Structure formats: C-alpha cells, structure tokens
Amino acid sequence: MPLPALPTRFDGDSAPLGVDLHMHSTASDGALPPAEVVALCAARGVWLMALTDHDTVAGVAEAGEAATRLGVHLLPAVELSTRWHGIGIHVVGLLPQGARGALAEGLGDQARAREARAEEIAGRMEKIGLDDALTRAREQAGPHRPLGRPDFARALVAAGLVPDMATAFRKHLGSGKAGDVKAHWPALAEVVGWVVEAGGVAVLAHPLRYGLTRRKRGQLLDDFSAAGGQAAELVSGFQNVDVTRDLARQLAERELYASLGSDFHFPGGHLAPGSMSPVPRTAVPPVWMHPRLAGVVATGCDAAAPGAL
Ligand code: AMP
Ligand code: MN
Ligand code: MN
Ligand code: MN
Numbered sequence: 261m262p263l264p265a266l267p268t269r270f271d272g273d274s275a276p277l278g279v280d281l282h283m284h285s286t287a288s289d290g291a292l293p294p295a296e297v298v299a300l301c302a303a304r305g306v307w308l309m310a311l312t313d314h315d316t317v318a319g320v321a322e323a324g325e326a327a328t329r330l331g332v333h334l335l336p337a338v339e340l341s342t343r344w345h346g347i348g349i350h351v352v353g354l355l356p357q358g359a360r361g362a363l364a365e366g367l368g369d370q371a372r373a374r375e376a377r378a379e380e381i382a383g384r385m386e387k388i389g390l391d392d393a394l395t396r397a398r399e400q401a402g403p404h405r406p407l408g409r410p411d412f413a414r415a416l417v418a419a420g421l422v423p424d425m426a427t428a429f430r431k432h433l434g435s436g437k438a439g440d441v442k443a444h445w446p447a448l449a450e451v452v453g454w455v456v457e458a459g460g461v462a463v464l465a466h467p468l469r470y471g472l473t474r475r476k477r478g479q480l481l482d483d484f485s486a487a488g489g490q491a492a493e494l495v496s497g498f499q500n501v502d503v504t505r506d507l508a509r510q511l512a513e514r515e516l517y518a519s520l521g522s523d524f525h526f527p528g529g530h531l532a533p534g535s536m537s538p539v540p541r542t543a544v545p546p547v548w549m550h551p552r553l554a555g556v557v558a559t560g561c562d563a564a565a566p567g568a569l
Contacts, residue, residue: 272541282521287319291526494518
C-alpha cells in the first residue's frame with residue numbers, strides 16, 4: 261500500500277500528520293525495543309518515523325525490518341550529544357544515507373565519551389552517597405546499552421536516596437547539577453558537520469528545552485545555522501502555541517526548516533509516538549521539503565485533506 265503524501269507547508273490544519281521524527285528505544289534510554297517502537301507507531305497511525313537514539317544507530321536495523329513489515333517509513337537517525345558555551349545541546353541527524361564517514365567515526369567517539377563520562381558521573385554520585393555508583397547504574401541499564409544520566413537517576417531511586425526520577429534530576433543530575441557532565445561531548449559545530457557530510461539533515465533538537473532566553477536561543481540558532489545546520493524542531497511534544505509561533509519566527513529569520521517529534525521514551529507517560537502539539541500556520545517549510553529528504557517521502561497533498569494522494 262502506498263504511503264500517504266505529506267503537505268508541502270504547514271497551513272494550520274490541526275489534524276495529526278502521522279509523522280514523528282524524534283523517538284527512543286532500548287538502544288539508548290527508551291523502554292521499548294526498536295521493533296516495538298515501530299509497532300506502536302503503526303498502531304497509532306504514525307507512518308513516517310525516525311528512531312533517534314542518543315549517540316547510536318544500533319537500533320536502526322531492527323527498526324528498519326519492522327518498518328518494512330508494518331508499512332511504516334523509517335528514516336535512519338540519531339540524537340547526538342554536543343556542547344555549546346557550556347550547555348549540553350542535542351542535534352538530531354536525519355540520515356537518508358545512513359551513518360557514514362566522519363559521522364560513523366564520530367559515533368565511535370561518542371560511545372567512548374559516554375563511558376568516560378559515566379565514570380565521572382559515578383564519582384560524583386559516590387560523593388553524595390551512592391556507593392559503587394557505576395555498578396549500580398549498570399544494573400539499571402542492563403548489559404547492552406551505553407550508560408546515561410537516567411541510569412544514575414534510577415540507581416539513586418533504587419538506593420532510596422531520592423523518592424523519584426524527577427527529584428533525582430532536579431537535585432543531582434539535571435542541568436547545572438553535579439551529575440550534569442558535558443565536558444566529554446564535542447562542540448556543536450563539529451557534530452553538525454558530521455551530519456551534513458554524511459548527506460543528512462542536522463536538526464536542532466527541542467530548542468525550547470535548554471532554559472535559554474529568546475536572545476540566547478537566537479544566538480544558538482545563529483551558530484547552529486552558521487555551522488551548516490538546516491532545521492530545528494518547531495514542535496517537540498506538547499508546547500504552548502504562542503511559544504511555537506515565536507519560535508517559528510526565529511526559524512524563518514534564519515531560513516531553517518521545521519521538524520517535529522514527540523521525544524517518546526516509554527509507554528504509560530503523557531507522550532506516545534505521534535503525540536505532540538499541532539503546528540500552527542507558518543511560512544517555515546516542513547523538514548521533509550528539504551532537498552536531501554525529497555524523494556524519501558511523497559509530498560504535495562493539500563493540507564486541508566491530509567492523507568490524500
Ligand atoms: P544523557 O543522554 O545521559 O545526558 O541523559 C539525558 C536524558 O535524560 C534525556 O534524554 C532524558 O531522556 C533524560 N532526562 C533529562 N531530564 C530529565 C528529567 N528531569 N526527568 C527524567 N528524565 C530526564
Ligand atoms: Mn533520553
Ligand atoms: Mn534530547
Ligand atoms: Mn530525545
């Protein structure tokens with residue numbers, strides 16, 4: 261069955277598009293194996309998806325097989341950890357040609373950086389009373405995937421040092437806290453370069469979630485764009501429509517394309533694949549109109565009749 265066509269622009273129709281370009285699996289800090297994320301997409305009417313695990317494409321092959329079986333279109337992708345003026349910034353790479361060249365090498369570097377960083381986070385968590393922190397975080401993660409802050413958060417909860425994940429992040433692992441170790445990540449511009457060189461589209465992930473003022477966010481978008489970044493997530497999960505309109509202005513000023521995604525990690529929360537605020541009418545073009553993604557999906561349907569061929 262042919263997949264539906266996508267609108268060439270956002271004209272304010274609030275019907276779901278069936279697109280989610282930001283989701284996680286057990287290849288990073290998500291709860292579901294890649295094939296189950298795809299199955300959930302299929303069940304929820306999400307037919308264009310990107311699996312964006314943190315710093316790895318290890319889940320993409322399994323997701324690709326499931327996608328073929330279930331009639332979902334999967335864009336190979338990754339969410340890369342970077343550093344910009346002392347702030348941890350995430351870049352989604354949409355990779356129609358997969359991870360290759362400098363990006364493939366960069367992913368190896370990221371895995372090693374994550375290991376070194378986990379050791380440093382462990383040292384800091386031991387100072388606040390979590391003995392054998394690395395072992396405990398590994399117990400939470402299981403044997404296969406690279407460690408991240410959520411594993412340390414779960415270990416803090418399991419040890420009874422904090423009541424829940426939210427408190428673990430607020431007190432010990434969130435932005436600016438002891439466990440927020442960013443020094444190991446490469447500079448934003450370098451990572452954008454990897455994605456662009458691999459034939460991909462570099463998307464600034466969730467620009468509203470770094471606690472930046474509008475002015476500082478503008479500087480981030482300037483630097484991202486100057487480095488070759490082509491898009492930003494105009495909508496990430498649920499957000500206020502006035503905030504979205506304002507962000508759209510910042511994207512338009514820099515001629516960036518708009519991506520969108522749920523940042524889904526686990527079922528049972530307030531987010532599921534495809535759940536996100538609608539995109540208001542805007543002149544900012546959808547990321548699937550970027551020449552590098554043209555031909556990957558069909559476009560041209562009237563947004564008033566989403567899904568029409
Ligand atoms: P890392 O990739 O190791 O830096 O871990 C970052 C991940 O931690 C994010 O992608 C989220 O999945 C998770 N995270 C960040 N902040 C919070 C929070 N306040 N509560 C729960 N999970 C969070
Ligand atoms: Mn995550
Ligand atoms: Mn992120
Ligand atoms: Mn994410």
